[in-house]
Amino acid sequence: MAVLNIRVEDRIRDQLKAQADAEGVTVSEYVRDLVMEAIVPIYEPEVDHGDEEPAPETMRIADRQVLSLLHRILARVLPEDANDVDGDAEYQLTRAEVIESGFTGEYWREVAGFRTELSKRDCDRVLDILDMFRVITYSIKRLKEQGATIDDDVAYELEFQGFDYRDGLEGHMASYVKFLMSDGRWAELKPQLERHDNGNSHHEVLDGYLRMLAEHRRIKDSRGRGFRRDDYFLSMDELEQIATARTHPSNRG
Template structure:
């Protein structure tokens, strides 16, 4: 067993000894038990992907407001209420948790909430969708011009969704669905999502998309923004191939060339 030496003020040592005497144990046993209590939980609920962790504490003002809302809801719920808001007694229970300060039960207040999808990650989703929109338009334009790209190239340049088994990518997929909720936005990408099991890639895709996006940005940055016309945002077959090549991790690109 390891030995842990700590220095405390004489006053603290005397107080600890008094507490140990009250419990009928030695000072060493008392301190060891308190350390075990701090680092070895008896029960720890598993946190599911995306679940928002319950706060360790709340401001008194927040507790008062939330408690009042629960009590108001308890009064206005129908007598036979039994949906997501629960019934009269359920709302009063949640009010009591807040009023009594039962921090171990604060999870009731965040149940169903997810951790935030950061502004950066929201922006990434929009950038990825916009890139695939331009890729789709470019492939279609080349076909109309009589110079269609290879079918394999066109296929790998379609949006393949996100991995539902990854917490971040799954959250990003929910944001994609939110963006497409009315059916009027990103319409050119919706058939691609339908072809990929409803947007489930079954494989992590974010890193791949970020490499493609980096190459796409390099291509667009090389153009004269002041003179871009309606078709100047479209990509050539060579540029499409460059973005396709960016899908492959740099450490494996020599393998694909063999």
């Protein structure tokens, strides 16, 4: 092991000695730990989509004041027999005490259950994907009413299969879809999700959706900017183009 000699002022040496004594280690051990912290980054596991947010190591005093006040307000307004996610008055007062006392090791209580954010970009992607499959669904319905026959393989590729629950990002997107559909929106897509294990595709589908979305946008951009209902329907050829786009170019026959 290499030896490193450094020169410091006497007052710095005395301060290091006092801090080392407080930690119960030698000055050499104390300085070595400081050097290691400065050079070797502390390992922090990456937070994936759907994981809970890590607990904050510190909070601004203003944030602590607000949180403490909210806990104390809840403690006063909760019914005496309260026993739901907000707990009871004692539970809320305990959380207020943690914040007021600055017990940072207990700050995890404030973010327990909070998930990582699904970015605005990814939320918009989900909305665009849902809108695309809505157009596809109604276009297929219209073509069938006109007597057209849809190839089974093409129809399968044009179904909204949800997202892969095993993938962090796609699983987060799946929960957003469930939230969006909870108030009745995109109801026409629910039968498709039910056919695919209630929206669990069991394989990653986002890349394929994005290729389909790019092709759908290209088709829309090639048209005039109409406002009639018919302007949004897709032809059989256009549907086949979008279905083909789902497969990666390297895997197309």
